[in-house]
Each structure stands twice: as C-alpha cells, then as structure tokens.
Amino acid sequence: MSFSPSFVRQLILGKSSFILSHTQFKRVILTGQLALVAFVVCFAYIVFDLSAGVTYSWPYQAVGAAAGLGSFFLNRYRQFTLAKVVLALGVNFTLFVFTSSEPAATGLYAFYIPICLGAIAGFGYEDRWWASLFIGLSLSLCLVSMLTDFHVMPLLDESPAYIKVNQVINVLSSATASILILYFLINVNHRAEATMKASEEQLIKKNQELTKLNAELDRFVYSSSHDLRAPLTSLMGLIHLTELTNDVGELKMYAKLMKDRVKDLDKFIRDISDYSRNARLVVVPEELNVKKTVREVLETLRFYPGSDKIEVEIAIDEALTIKSDPTRLKMILSNLVSNSFKYSDPGKEKPMVKIHSSAIREATVLEVEDNGLGIDPESLPRIFDMFYQAHDKTNGSGLGLYIVKETVEKLGGQIRAESVAGSGSRFQVKLPNPLNGHAKMD
Numbered sequence: 396m397s398f399s400p401s402f403v404r405q406l407i408l409g410k411s412s413f414i415l416s417h418t419q420f421k422r423v424i425l426t427g428q429l430a431l432v433a434f435v436v437c438f439a440y441i442v443f444d445l446s447a448g449v450t451y452s453w454p455y456q457a458v459g460a461a462a463g464l465g466s467f468f469l470n471r472y473r474q475f476t477l478a479k480v481v482l483a484l485g486v487n488f489t490l491f492v493f494t495s496s497e498p499a500a501t502g503l504y505a506f507y508i509p510i511c512l513g514a515i516a517g518f519g520y521e522d523r524w525w526a527s528l529f530i531g532l533s534l535s536l537c538l539v540s541m542l543t544d545f546h547v548m549p550l551l552d553e554s555p556a557y558i559k560v561n562q563v564i565n566v567l568s569s570a571t572a573s574i575l576i577l578y579f580l581i582n583v584n585h586r587a588e589a590t591m592k593a594s595e596e597q598l599i600k601k602n603q604e605l606t607k608l609n610a611e612l613d614r615f616v617y618s619s620s621h622d623l624r625a626p627l628t629s630l631m632g633l634i635h636l637t638e639l640t641n642d643v644g645e646l647k648m649y650a651k652l653m654k655d656r657v658k659d660l661d662k663f664i665r666d667i668s669d670y671s672r673n674a675r676l677v678v679v680p681e682e683l684n685v686k687k688t689v690r691e692v693l694e695t696l697r698f699y700p701g702s703d704k705i706e707v708e709i710a711i712d713e714a715l716t717i718k719s720d721p722t723r724l725k726m727i728l729s730n731l732v733s734n735s736f737k738y739s740d741p742g743k744e745k746p747m748v749k750i751h752s753s754a755i756r757e758a759t760v761l762e763v764e765d766n767g768l769g770i771d772p773e774s775l776p777r778i779f780d781m782f783y784q785a786h787d788k789t790n791g792s793g794l795g796l797y798i799v800k801e802t803v804e805k806l807g808g809q810i811r812a813e814s815v816a817g818s819g820s821r822f823q824v825k826l827p828n829p830l831n832g833h834a835k836m837d
C-alpha cells in the first residue's frame with residue numbers, strides 16, 4: 396500500500412463517502428489531516444515525556460491526542476462540524492496548558508497563529524461564526540497565558556540551551572503549519588476563481604450568440620414581411636389586369652407572370668423551412684457516395700429555368716464517399732448549383748458549371764465553379780449575410796447562402812467564395828471527416 400493522495404483520501408473519508416462540492420471535499424480532507432497531525436504530535440509528546448521521566452504532562456497531552464482521534468472519526472462518519480469543534484477545543488486546551496506553564500522564550504505561543512488560521516480554513520465562510528468563536532478563544536487563552544501567572548502544570552524551568560532548541564522547533568513547525576493552511580486557502584480560492592472565469596466566459600459566449608440571434612431575428616422579421624408581401628402585391632396587380640382583358644394571349648402572359656410570383660413565394664417559404672430545419676434538427680451522419688448525391692441534386696434541378704443551356708461537368712471519383720448528414724449536404728449542393736444556374740451569364744458562348752470533390756486527410760472538399768456573372772469585390776464579403784443580394788432584379792430571397800453557411804457550420808465545416816465579376820465564381824465547402832476532427836480553411 397503506498398501513501399498516495401487517494402490512500403489519504405480513503406483513510407480520511409472511508410471508501411463509500413461521497414461529497415459533492417469540491418471546496419467541501421477539500422475542507423473535510425484538511426480537517427482529517429489536521430486531526431491526524433494533532434493526534435500524532437500529542438501522542439509523540441506522551442511517549443517522549445514519559446521516556447524522559449516527566450510524568451505530570453501526559454494527561455493533558457492525552458486530552459489533545461484523544462481530541463485528534465475523536466475528531467478524525469467524527470469527520471469520517473460525516474459529523475463534519477462536530478469534528479472541527481472537538482478538534483479546536485482539544486487543541487486550544489492542550490496548547491493553553493503548555494503555553495501557561497512554559498516561558499515565552501520557548502516560542503510555543505507561535506502555535507496560536509496556525510490554530511487561528513486552521514479555524515478559518517476548516518470552518519470556512521459558511522461556518523464563519525464557529526471560526527470567529529474559536530479565534531476569540533485562542534486569542535484569549537494566548538493573552539491569559541502571556542499576561543497572567545495562571546498555570547495548570549508546574550512551571551517549566553529548563554536550561555537556556557533546551558529553551559533555544561524548543562524555540563527553533565516550535566517557531567519552525569508553527570510557521571510550516573501556517574504556510575500549509577494558507578496554501579490550502581489560496582488553492583481553494585484559485586479553484587473558485589477558475590470556475591468563475593470559466594462560467595463568465597461561457598456567459599459572454601452565450602451573450603454574443605444571443606445578440607447575433609436577436610439582430611438576425613430583427614432583420615428577419617423586417618425583410619421577410621417585405622419578401623412575403625412583394626409577390627402577393629404583384630399577384631394582386633396581375634389579377635386586376637386579367638379582369639380588364641379578354642385577350643387570350645394577354646391572359647396567358649399574366650398567368651405565366653402569376654406562376655413566377657407563386658414560385659418566388661414558394662422558394663422563400665422553402666428557404667425559411669430549410670433554415671428552421673437546420674437550426675432545429677440534430678445532425679445524423681450517414682456514409683454517402685458523393686457523386687451519387689450530386690447526381691440526385693442535379694436531378695431535382697432538371698427543370699430549373701435556363702439550366703438546359705448550361706453544361707454541367709461532374710469531376711468526382713465514383714468511389715468517393717463522405718460521412719455526413721444527407722439532407723443538409725443536398726441542401727448545400729442544391730443552393731450552390733441553383734445559384735450557378737441563376738447567375739449564369741447569357742452573354743457567354745458556353746455557360747458551364749463544374750462540380751468537383753476530393754478528400755484530403757481530415758476533410759472532404761466540395762467545389763461548385765461557374766463562368767457566370769461573377770460578384771464584384773465590394774459585395775463578395777457580404778454574400779453570406781442574411782437577405783443580402785449582390786445582383787439587382789433577381790427573384791431570389793437573399794437567404795440561400797446565409798442558410799448554406801449556417802448549415803456548413805452545423806456540420807463542423809467551412810465555406811468560402813472566390814469570384815471575379817464578369818468571369819465567374821467558385822464556392823468551396825470543406826466538411827470534416829468525423830474521425831479526424833474539424834475542417835480548416837487554408
């Protein structure tokens with residue numbers, strides 16, 4: 396059996412004892428240790444004095460030893476306050492008996508300092524009244540033995556050399572005991588500070604998240620009411636126009652325009668539901684074949700207006716797999732690819748979209764590249780903001796890329812965009828491979 400910290404803990408607390416608070420746990424251990432020290436020191440003095448032929452002091456030392464032992468067991472059987480009271484009474488009594496009968500030069504008085512510190516450390520803030528009571532008792536006993544002739548035992552009359560040795564031993568051991576108790580107090584304080592700092596940091600983080608959410612909510616309520624009303628207002632206008640004409644050609648044109656407005660509304664509502672689904676639902680990763688997933692997404696975009704004029708190239712290894720959430724992954728790809736269709740450049744001879752993917756050690760990289768309209772440098776940093784639109788007169792909501800970014804982040808990945816106005820854009824998504832941690836952009 397080694398004298399390890401867990402051995403001391405088991406000796407003091409017993410096997411099954413379990414204390415919730417760390418500070419309380421430390422205090423109980425400290426009480427147990429001080430009780431043991433009191434017992435061992437008093438017992439050693441009994442043996443030492445008896446072997447030196449001094450017979451009058453052992454009953455008082457025995458009181459100190461019994462108080463130490465009693466306190467130790469009371470502490471072990473969870474009578475924490477009683478254990479401390481018994482120890483403080485025993486130690487004060489024994490010290491008083493000896494300080495009152497010894498000359499001040501032995502330095503035994505110095506022990507009143509660690510006893511007072513021990514009362515503060517042992518009882519703690521919760522039991523500060525007990526601590527004050529015992530500090531008062533110790534100081535009173537110290538004054539009585541210093542200022543009066545009251546003594547319990549015969550007065551000690553030893554040689555100056557003996558007294559000097561006692562002085563050195565007493566001062567050094569009381570200083571050591573004081574330092575250990577102070578160390579305990581600092582340690583407990585440090586721990587409390589660290590816990591407070593950690594919870595403060597958590598609070599700041601939560602606060603920042605809340606501020607961001609609040610700002611987004613504000614913007615959302617403002618813009619969504621506009622985006623929901625705009626198609627409805629133009630629908631009302633178109634309905635009014637159909638009422639004024641009987642011309643079949645004109646009616647067909649209005650019907651097509653109405654259909655477009657309804658599609659806008661539908662896209663907007665789908666965007667909102669994508670956003671809420673991403674925020675609400677837990678990530679459920681599955682092993683997915685990347686090329687197959689891209690093909691499934693392209694299939695859903697088959698009838699996207701203008702997509703028939705765009706050449707789509709998929710540069711992905713047939714065997715490439717990724718462990719990711721399928722719904723979220725498809726949503727990301729669908730938004731990026733449909734944007735490439737939407738912002739394609741009709742002036743280009745060969746409009747194209749290239750979807751590329753590869754796996755590096757810790758991440759899978761997905762890229763959607765086009766030779767479309769591109770984005771000007773002032774707008775590029777803002778395209779992931781909620782409701783931001785870099786091109787005029789599009790039928791989008793400005794929500795797509797914002798939701799894509801939120802979703803990529805929910806999957807532990809990162810997204811970035813490069814673009815040259817007039818030339819084209821490239822969106823790169825890095826998603827972590829679960830076993831190797833988070834993806835980092837270079």
Ligand code: ADP
Nearest residue numbers: 734735738778784785786791792793794795796
């Ligand atoms: P929207 O619903 O307007 O398409 P998004 O959030 O998807 O909103 O995109 C934000 C803005 O970024 C778009 O309004 C558009 O100006 C620009 N954008 C996104 N993707 C592309 C792209 N592939 N090419 C050019 N511009 C793009």
